Amino acid sequence: MSDVVVAGVGMIPFAKPGASAPYHEMGTEAAKLALADAGLGYEKVEQAYVGYVYGDSTCGQRALYHVGMTGIPIVNVNNNCSTGSTALFMARQMIASGALDCVLAVGFEQMKPGALGSVYTDRPSAFEEFDATADQLIDAPGIPLALRYFGGAGLSHMKKYGTPLEAFAKVRAKASRHARNNPLAIFRKEVTADDVMNDQVIWPGVMTRMMACPPTCGGAAAVLVSERFADKHGIGKQVRIAAQAMTTDTPSTFKAGDMMQLVGYDMAKEAASRVYESAGIGPGDLDVVELHDCFAHNELITYEALGLCGEGEAGKFINDGDNTYGGRIVTNPSGGLLSKGHPLGATGLAQCFELTRQLRGTAGPTQVEGAKVALQHNLGLGGACVVTLYQRH
Numbered sequence: 001m002s003d004v005v006v007a008g009v010g011m012i013p014f015a016k017p018g019a020s021a022p023y024h025e026m027g028t029e030a031a032k033l034a035l036a037d038a039g040l041g042y043e044k045v046e047q048a049y050v051g052y053v054y055g056d057s058t059c060g061q062r063a064l065y066h067v068g069m070t071g072i073p074i075v076n077v078n079n080n081c082s083t084g085s086t087a088l089f090m091a092r093q094m095i096a097s098g099a100l101d102c103v104l105a106v107g108f109e110q111m112k113p114g115a116l117g118s119v120y121t122d123r124p125s126a127f128e129e130f131d132a133t134a135d136q137l138i139d140a141p142g143i144p145l146a147l148r149y150f151g152g153a154g155l156s157h158m159k160k161y162g163t164p165l166e167a168f169a170k171v172r173a174k175a176s177r178h179a180r181n182n183p184l185a186i187f188r189k190e191v192t193a194d195d196v197m198n199d200q201v202i203w204p205g206v207m208t209r210m211m212a213c214p215p216t217c218g219g220a221a222a223v224l225v226s227e228r229f230a231d232k233h234g235i236g237k238q239v240r241i242a243a244q245a246m247t248t249d250t251p252s253t254f255k256a257g258d259m260m261q262l263v264g265y266d267m268a269k270e271a272a273s274r275v276y277e278s279a280g281i282g283p284g285d286l287d288v289v290e291l292h293d294c295f296a297h298n299e300l301i302t303y304e305a306l307g308l309c310g311e312g313e314a315g316k317f318i319n320d321g322d323n324t325y326g327g328r329i330v331t332n333p334s335g336g337l338l339s340k341g342h343p344l345g346a347t348g349l350a351q352c353f354e355l356t357r358q359l360r361g362t363a364g365p366t367q368v369e370g371a372k373v374a375l376q377h378n379l380g381l382g383g384a385c386v387v388t389l390y391q392r393h
Helices: 023-038 059-064 083-096 128-137 145-161 165-179 193-197 227-233 265-279 296-305 314-319 336-340 344-360
Strands: 004-011 047-051 074-077 102-109 201-203 218-225 239-247 288-290 373-380 384-392
Touching: 004 023, 004 083, 004 227, 004 344, 023 059, 023 102, 023 218, 023 344, 047 059, 047 083, 047 344, 059 074, 059 102, 074 083, 083 102, 083 218, 083 239, 083 344, 083 373, 083 384, 102 344, 128 145, 145 201, 145 296, 145 314, 165 193, 165 296, 165 314, 165 336, 218 227, 218 344, 239 265, 239 344, 265 296, 265 373, 265 384, 288 344, 296 314, 296 336, 296 373, 344 373, 344 384
Parallel strands: 047 074, 047 102, 288 373
Antiparallel strands: 004 218, 004 239, 102 218, 239 384, 373 384
8 A cells, every 4th residue: 555645725714603604505615625626626536435423314415416427436434533534544445545636625514512422312322331331430410412521531641640730721722822823723812721621610620611622614626636637637745644543442441440441542552652653653753733622631541652752741741832833843733622523423534634734835824844754543432542643745
């Protein structure tokens, strides 16, 4: 399998529920932006993978038929919060295997306000085992599902390593400083760690409101091509996917007796390990990372899962400023999910959008100077984790 060229990317500004266009219009616009960025017409696309979580079947066709109706295979993808990167993973596989030369990945989400919940309540939930395990590990009655999982993971880190609540507040404050420079982010107001600590408490001693990402609507897309296709069509080859891995849960998810494992710590660690080994590099070679900060707590534990710092060292990593500009590895220059927003199906492709621009040197005010190696981490509970390594050539 060979490197895959990121030929084009597109993203629309994220918006609050009720303030966006309908899902199909967001998907259409994102796809058109990515194709225009690649300098290609839709007729060149051989297959498309379209990700969304909340929607009926074949919403992907509904969106792409307004881009073109060429009869190509359109595959709808749903993998919870890792949906967008799962679409990217599938598209990359088709190119890397030599089966196809030009594939489109699109993600969008039209969300409702409030905490995430089940849509189909007349059948067993995919989270039954997760809920049962969480009930055994933490006592948090009345706390919504996602908050309980990730807040519990943060609480586990606090108990293991003495991590203070202020560490999560500093992560959220950092996100706001980065998002201030991103016109596509939903929240661009800069806040301090004190602001975060003094915000509405949603789990005493564990989480305030600003430590959680908001429900968001949006769309993003990427066009992936083979090297030979890029050569034939005069497409720049400066950004490539050098390695990628997708993992799902292992027995440790439920048997480790640790909320950090329940929310995918081992999945992330294994996916990152595979990517580093495949690319022949280590976390010390990274310049910029976009990781899945659905909660400030998950960003903190993911630093360790990805090897950006040692286990138990995330607090020091944050205090030393090694997660921002001027530090060791700039994490979430876009503002991340906490400030940019988290439209589930679009998130992974929005990360791809940001990192592609970073390696091109066209990220504008969010640019990480001299960025050549970038890592993307996108996580969905239930579970799936996709880690992607991009390199500038």
